[in-house]
Amino acid sequence: MSGEGFPIKVGVLSLITTLGLAAGILTYQVRDRHQRTEVASLLASGDPARAPDIFRRYGCTGCHTIPGIAGADGKVGGPLVNMRERVYIAGIANNDAEALVHWIVLPSAFDPKTAMPDTGISEAEARDLVAFLYQQ
Numbered sequence: 001m002s003g004e005g006f007p008i009k010v011g012v013l014s015l016i017t018t019l020g021l022a023a024g025i026l027t028y029q030v031r032d033r034h035q036r037t038e039v040a041s042l043l044a045s046g047d048p049a050r051a052p053d054i055f056r057r058y059g060c061t062g063c064h065t066i067p068g069i070a071g072a073d074g075k076v077g078g079p080l081v082n083m084r085e086r087v088y089i090a091g092i093a094n095n096d097a098e099a100l101v102h103w104i105v106l107p108s109a110f111d112p113k114t115a116m117p118d119t120g121i122s123e124a125e126a127r128d129l130v131a132f133l134y135q136q
């Protein structure tokens with residue numbers, strides 16, 4: 001019987017196709033993540049790797065829930081998620097990297113009545129935070 005091997009061949013072929021697809025998707029996701037990190041860093045000219053310490057040092061973590069930052073479960077301000085996709089910062093400033101850096105450094109300059117305090121964070125440190133927030 002010459003056709004006996006056929007179903008096995010089809011099985012092997014579809015397995016190879018599935019594995020190939022899975023590998024492709026994985027590669028795409030890794031590359032996409034890498035590109036997002038690069039773009040976020042360029043926009044904010046900061047280093048997202050420094051962000052976790054800075055978030056803790058200036059008490060951001062006590063007031064905001066920040067995905068990816070251990071212990072950042074504050075509920076005083078809103079969660080810092082999807083910052084890249086927001087149209088506004090705190091409902092008043094157009095969302096771009098420069099405005100977000102300035103908001104983090106001096107929120108009172110945007111709104112003297114805001115409940116978010118000026119924390120004393122430097123502009124360079126704020127850039128590290130924005131690089132992190134925009135890559136999420």
Ligand code: HEC
Nearest residue numbers: 058059060063076077078088089090091104114115116119
């Ligand atoms: C004492 C609490 C407190 C601390 C500390 C604090 N924030 Fe906030 N934050 C707030 C509140 C409240 C708001 C909402 C302000 C408003 O809408 O006027 C806010 C708003 C924001 C927003 C705008 C969010 C949005 O949804 O548009 C960002 C970004 C932000 N904070 C980042 C930070 C970072 C980074 C730090 C640390 C350097 C920090 N905050 C420290 C309370 C705080």
